[in-house]
Amino acid sequence: MKFNTKTIHGGDFEVDPAYNSVMPPVYFTSTYKQKSPGDHKGFEYSRSGNPTRLAFEKTLASLENGNHGFAFGSGIAAIDAVLKLLKPGDEVISTGDLYGGSYRLFTKIYQDFGIKFHFVDMSQASTIESYVNEQTKLVWVETPTNPMMNLIDIEAVGQLTQKCNLLLAVDNTFATPYLQRPLELGADIVMHSATKYLGGHSDVVMGSLIVNDKELADRLYFIQKASGAVPGPMDCFLVMRGIKTLHVRMQRHCENGKAVAHALRKNPHVDKVYWPGFEDHPNYEIAQKQMSDFGGMVSFTTKEGNLESAKKVVERLKVFTLAESLGGVESLAGHPATMTHASIPKEEREKTGVVDSLIRLSVGIEDIDDLLGDLEQALT
Numbered sequence: 001m002k003f004n005t006k007t008i009h010g011g012d013f014e015v016d017p018a019y020n021s022v023m024p025p026v027y028f029t030s031t032y033k034q035k036s037p038g039d040h041k042g043f044e045y046s047r048s049g050n051p052t053r054l055a056f057e058k059t060l061a062s063l064e065n066g067n068h069g070f071a072f073g074s075g076i077a078a079i080d081a082v083l084k085l086l087k088p089g090d091e092v093i094s095t096g097d098l099y100g101g102s103y104r105l106f107t108k109i110y111q112d113f114g115i116k117f118h119f120v121d122m123s124q125a126s127t128i129e130s131y132v133n134e135q136t137k138l139v140w141v142e143t144p145t146n147p148m149m150n151l152i153d154i155e156a157v158g159q160l161t162q163k164c165n166l167l168l169a170v171d172n173t174f175a176t177p178y179l180q181r182p183l184e185l186g187a188d189i190v191m192h193s194a195t196k197y198l199g200g201h202s203d204v205v206m207g208s209l210i211v212n213d214k215e216l217a218d219r220l221y222f223i224q225k226a227s228g229a230v231p232g233p234m235d236c237f238l239v240m241r242g243i244k245t246l247h248v249r250m251q252r253h254c255e256n257g258k259a260v261a262h263a264l265r266k267n268p269h270v271d272k273v274y275w276p277g278f279e280d281h282p283n284y285e286i287a288q289k290q291m292s293d294f295g296g297m298v299s300f301t302t303k304e305g306n307l308e309s310a311k312k313v314v315e316r317l318k319v320f321t322l323a324e325s326l327g328g329v330e331s332l333a334g335h336p337a338t339m340t341h342a343s344i345p346k347e348e349r350e351k352t353g354v355v356d357s358l359i360r361l362s363v364g365i366e367d368i369d370d371l372l373g374d375l376e377q378a379l380t
């Protein structure tokens with residue numbers, strides 16, 4: 001099946017053997033009747049398994065071309081499950097320019113459990129190699145990065161992790177499987193905040209992992225069950241409904257993102273624009289190689305270059321809503337320095353380009369004229 005068919009019919013499973021409903025039923029149950037001890041239909045207790053959750057896990061796994069999917073109560077809970085594969089003394093090499101919540105989980109929780117993190121500029125995959133030692137177990141990649149829109153060559157990093165026998169995990173939240181499928185490029189684990197584009201309607205918080213390897217899948221299933229950060233069946237249903245239109249939404253997000261990026265570049269009140277579709281973007285070749293389009297995320301700095309000017313712009317926006325998060329049908333604007341990236345120390349964040357005048361846009365699927373008009377009036 002092609003991708004656009006899989007979003008609707010994906011996850012080759014029997015949706016409803018009882019009544020043939022077209023949409024999977026939402027199984028609001030914590031437990032399942034057994035005929036005699038151990039004699040059941042594959043479900044015993046909803047922390048270890050729920051049919052609605054299983055339907056979601058199979059659907060997303062099929063979109064990522066993976067064999068096993070796992071759902072979690074949030075994207076962060078999915079990352080937390082990956083880190084539980086590690087032991088004290090282990091080391092992780094991570095993208096420097098990283099989602100703030102991932103950085104917080106790494107440095108404020110797992111560092112105290114004796115795991116060491118290296119935050120590295122991965123624009124050259126070979127840079128990673130100088131940080132690899134006996135203790136290194138995991139390479140954590142986010143691409144495109146948030147909010148600077150740098151790209152990391154997943155295939156090149158994958159060759160390195162395979163050579164050094166390390167796990168490679170890719171946070172694919174920004175790109176979605178519509179634009180980029182890391183397992184096909186050599187990653188071992190794909191992670192999603194399903195809260196964003198997969199859900200697509202800003203009405204649910206959920207996360208997911210997808211893998212191919214059976215042994216890794218068994219370990220992650222054990223962690224999912226033993227630590228218990230599972231989503232409820234209604235959340236799984238909502239994200240599955242969102243996924244049915246993922247391809248149509250992404251197509252429009254990409255079109256609108258492109259128009260916004262080009263308009264911002266021409267605007268005299270704008271300094272820099274960060275969007276991987278510009279031919280002069282330093283990672284344009286990687287974008288062309290590993291993504292099928294450039295997505296709906298665009299960041300920019302104001303010409304005035306200070307906190308005040310950025311604040312004024314986001315306060316004046318009317319169609320764009322000032323809010324955390326991204327990936328919904330509605331356009332959102334965020335101010336990373338005070339919102340999503342506030343937990344990263346100022347010196348750390350400015351090193352990666354997250355300055356006070358930076359604004360991040362999640363370009364939605366509204367009429368493009370309204371979006372461009374809104375930005376124009378807010379910047380003038």
Ligand SMILES: *Cc1c(COP(=O)(O)O)cnc(C)c1O
Nearest residue numbers: 074075076099171173193195206
């Ligand atoms: C939102 C987000 C997360 C965290 O996901 P939650 O669902 O909010 O827990 C992780 N990575 C990226 C890139 C995100 O945008």
